[in-house]
Amino acid sequence: MLSFGQNGRWRKAMVDAVVGISPSRVLDVATGPAGVALQLAARTGAQVTGIDVTPQMLKAAQANLARSPAGEHVTLVLGRAEDLPFADATFDALSFTYLLRYVADPAATLAELVRVVKPGGVIASLEFHPPRGVPWHPLWFLYTRFVLPAAGWALGGREWLDVGRFLGPSISGHYRRYPVTWLIGAWHDAGVDAISTRLMSLGGGLVMWGRKSVSHSSAGLESQVAHEPALPGTDRA
Ligand SMILES: C[S@@+](CC[C@H](N)C(=O)[O-])C[C@H]1O[C@@H](n2cnc3c(N)ncnc32)[C@H](O)[C@@H]1O
Numbered sequence: 001m002l003s004f005g006q007n008g009r010w011r012k013a014m015v016d017a018v019v020g021i022s023p024s025r026v027l028d029v030a031t032g033p034a035g036v037a038l039q040l041a042a043r044t045g046a047q048v049t050g051i052d053v054t055p056q057m058l059k060a061a062q063a064n065l066a067r068s069p070a071g072e073h074v075t076l077v078l079g080r081a082e083d084l085p086f087a088d089a090t091f092d093a094l095s096f097t098y099l100l101r102y103v104a105d106p107a108a109t110l111a112e113l114v115r116v117v118k119p120g121g122v123i124a125s126l127e128f129h130p131p132r133g134v135p136w137h138p139l140w141f142l143y144t145r146f147v148l149p150a151a152g153w154a155l156g157g158r159e160w161l162d163v164g165r166f167l168g169p170s171i172s173g174h175y176r177r178y179p180v181t182w183l184i185g186a187w188h189d190a191g192v193d194a195i196s197t198r199l200m201s202l203g204g205g206l207v208m209w210g211r212k213s214v215s216h217s218s219a220g221l222e223s224q225v226a227h228e229p230a231l232p233g234t235d236r237a
Contacts, residue, residue: 001151002128002144002167003205010126010205011036013198014095017124017209019043023092027051029081029113030099034061034074040095041073049091051077051084082109086116093122100127101174106183110190117212123192124209128171129180131203140204144168180206 003010015036018026023046028037031050041048052058058076065071079085081099094117103109117123131140145168152164178186180197187195187210195210 002148004201006201006205010200010207011039011097013200013207014097014124014126014209015039015043017196017207018093018095018122021093021122023122025049025091025093027084027086027091027094027116029084029094029096030102031061031076032057032097034064034076036095036097037061037074038064038068038070041070042068046073046092048074049077049086050074051079051081053078053080082112084112084116088115089118090116091121092118093124095124095126097126098128099125100178100183101170106178107186107189110186110192114190114192114212119212119214121212122209123187123212125207127174127206127208128167129199129203129206130172130175136202141168141172144171183208 018040023044026040026044026046026048028034028040028048028050029052031037031052032054034050037048037050040046050058050061052061055078058078061076065074065076077085081096082103082105094113096113100106100109114123131137148167149161149164152160152162156163184195184197187208191213192210193213195208198207199205200207
């Protein structure tokens with residue numbers, strides 16, 4: 001509901017960035033019900049690993065794999081993005097969707113994601129983004145603060161009311177602390193080159209992708225030091 005039905009388009013744009021390199025092994029982080037992992041497997045023919053921290057999500061993912069012809073190319077792993085159970089340079093490509101708002105230290109998490117990608121491999125992501133300017137930002141604000149919680153309550157009761165209330169402030173707060181300019185710098189410091197960003201659907205979604213640098217050797221500490229988060233109220237996104 002928050003993407004106004006645009007999530008499929010955004011997801012396809014992110015997967016397009018991975019398809020181009022014809023990868024053999026892909027990691028999808030925060031895979032949730034495995035929608036991205038299945039699309040990656042179907043469109044690349046790669047062996048895809050989907051990792052997520054929530055067992056219930058992986059249960060839903062398992063059911064979705066069983067229903068899809070591409071499911072046999074996807075393996076599911078329980079684990080945290082901040083501490084991936086894979087050796088350095090294991091994957092040709094890596095995707096992550098709606099992840100960074102949930103981690104305590106996005107720069108350190110980015111460094112960990114980049115660690116498991118081979119030099120020259122693709123890293124691609126998708127996240128919500130607050131539309132800019134008038135009238136889209138005020139409309140988005142009203143929608144996320146009032147319509148979305150009400151719709152959540154009407155459709156799913158108390159639990160979905162809480163989800164509807166959470167999303168808008170979570171997205172606004174994330175970009176106040178980590179504007180797009182900060183994200184680009186953090187990707188770069190984590191060892192990613194040729195970074196591209198694409199705001200989609202009036203700015204409601206942000207797709208980012210880039211290539212792991214062939215020369216980068218020590219992602220991690222450097223990125224945490226060089227990119228302190230912006231202070232609240234200084235959103236440049
Ligand atoms: C909004 S869902 C998105 C799921 C999927 N990427 C999609 O687009 O359908 C966010 C997912 O991130 C997972 N997640 C949150 N924090 C995580 C972490 N630190 N490591 C791995 N997964 C995480 C949650 O369990 C949830 O499945």
